[in-house]
Amino acid sequence: xxxxxxxxxxxxxxxxxxxxxxxVSLCTACLSLLGGIPRAMxxxxxxMPVVGVSEYGSRxxxxxxxxxxxxxxDVLDPLALALARSxxxxxxxxxxxxxxxxxxxxxxxxxxxxxxxxxxxxxLARRAAELAPELSLxxxxxxxxxxxxxxxxxxxxxxxANVAGSQFLDPSFAAAIASADRSANESRGGIDLLVDDxxxxxxxxxxxxxxxxxxxxRPTAGAVIGLGRGGTRFVSPFTV
Numbered sequence: 401x402x403x404x405x406x407x408x409x410x411x412x413x414x415x416x417x418x419x420x421x422x423x424v425s426l427c428t429a430c431l432s433l434l435g436g437i438p439r440a441m442x443x444x445x446x447x448m449p450v451v452g453v454s455e456y457g458s459r460x461x462x463x464x465x466x467x468x469x470x471x472x473x474d475v476l477d478p479l480a481l482a483l484a485r486s487x488x489x490x491x492x493x494x495x496x497x498x499x500x501x502x503x504x505x506x507x508x509x510x511x512x513x514x515x516x517x518x519x520x521x522x523x524l525a526r527r528a529a530e531l532a533p534e535l536s537l538x539x540x541x542x543x544x545x546x547x548x549x550x551x552x553x554x555x556x557x558x559x560x561a562n563v564a565g566s567q568f569l570d571p572s573f574a575a576a577i578a579s580a581d582r583s584a585n586e587s588r589g590g591i592d593l594l595v596d597d598x599x600x601x602x603x604x605x606x607x608x609x610x611x612x613x614x615x616x617x618r619p620t621a622g623a624v625i626g627l628g629r630g631g632t633r634f635v636s637p638f639t640v
Contacts (some may be wrong), residue, residue, distance in 0.1 A: 443602020
């Protein structure tokens, strides 16, 4: 957070990042949106189950926008904790028996990274790893995306077309991903998960999985904060 933002916080009352209520970072109602029972979605696109702990909605979207575009670092921990719960549930769903877990964040464009000072998904994933040290989580921020339309407001088929061919591997990491480190991870029982803030149809995560498959990495599941209604069905809720 920059000096101007810090000064602004001194001069202006803090508002809830979800609903705008004054004098609180997240009000009780908005905070409760992050504490739902994990559930898994069978996405419309791709074959991976996607796990989330919240239902996608305007207040949840506003929380993430406040964090990624408005410098609201005060909501990093609540968002990251929700993501950590989704990651834990995804590991349970895939019957992970231990070993290292590699988290591959959904990509941001290079322009967005420059504007935000990095990938907001990677930042959430790293903080989630810190909040769940017992899980041996490692973040591999290796996916990038070419500029495309915002997915908000697009239908299922338009979302798939919008992200098709839009992602690629960071060249500086491509060789490392394809190295012996992958086989070492697998020999120790390690798995790979894709992480994002939201998932609706699963089109973005499916494109990420396609790109990673080119270097023989095949994530077993996706973990997100909020799930939309774009999947084909929801698996029965389960408690972690």
